[in-house]
Amino acid sequence: MSRIGKKPVTMAKGVTATVTPTNEIVLKGPKGELKQAIDRDIKIVIENDQIVIERPTDQIRHRALHGLYRALIANMMVGVTEGFKRELELVGVGYRATVQGQQIDLALGFSHNIIVDLPKEIKASAIAEKGQNPRIVLESLDKQLLGQVAAKIRGLRKPEPYKGKGVRYAGEVVRRKAGKSAGK
Numbered sequence: 001m002s003r004i005g006k007k008p009v010t011m012a013k014g015v016t017a018t019v020t021p022t023n024e025i026v027l028k029g030p031k032g033e034l035k036q037a038i039d040r041d042i043k044i045v046i047e048n049d050q051i052v053i054e055r056p057t058d059q060i061r062h063r064a065l066h067g068l069y070r071a072l073i074a075n076m077m078v079g080v081t082e083g084f085k086r087e088l089e090l091v092g093v094g095y096r097a098t099v100q101g102q103q104i105d106l107a108l109g110f111s112h113n114i115i116v117d118l119p120k121e122i123k124a125s126a127i128a129e130k131g132q133n134p135r136i137v138l139e140s141l142d143k144q145l146l147g148q149v150a151a152k153i154r155g156l157r158k159p160e161p162y163k164g165k166g167v168r169y170a171g172e173v174v175r176r177k178a179g180k181s182a183g184k
Helices: 060-081 143-155
Strands: 016-019 024-028 033-037 043-047 050-054 084-091 096-100 103-107 114-117 123-127 135-140 166-169
Touching (some): 084 143, 096 123, 135 143
Antiparallel strands (some): 096 103, 123 135
């Protein structure tokens, strides 16, 4: 039995959950609404302010889906109540970011600026304080979408191991290399 799948998801105050006939769960909370399609074999039961995920058999596929959907629903619950936040740091001389609506304009040392269009579900802000590296703060209800967008921005200029320049997650530790030795 999946340890994660067995554990029920406790519904937070102000959150309503419904399961549609097409086996899709919809969570509505103070921050917004999220939907997730569920495999037809997995059964969702809502009782006593708890969401219980049940599987029909002990097949490997059902065991995997059991834990997966429980984790996805738990992330949705956190998303509609608190939301998720991801912070990126721009390390390098002349690296900066500006946010205009749903676009981020990044100067990352290339000959041109890179403009990233954000999905409407994500809110972004750029912070540039004197003496610190510029930061981009991304906020969203959807954890998966937020991580995907943050990874896309980080992938534009990954931190390199010699000087540590690039876009990194806040708190990320970059392993540094020694570089070329200065002769024999």
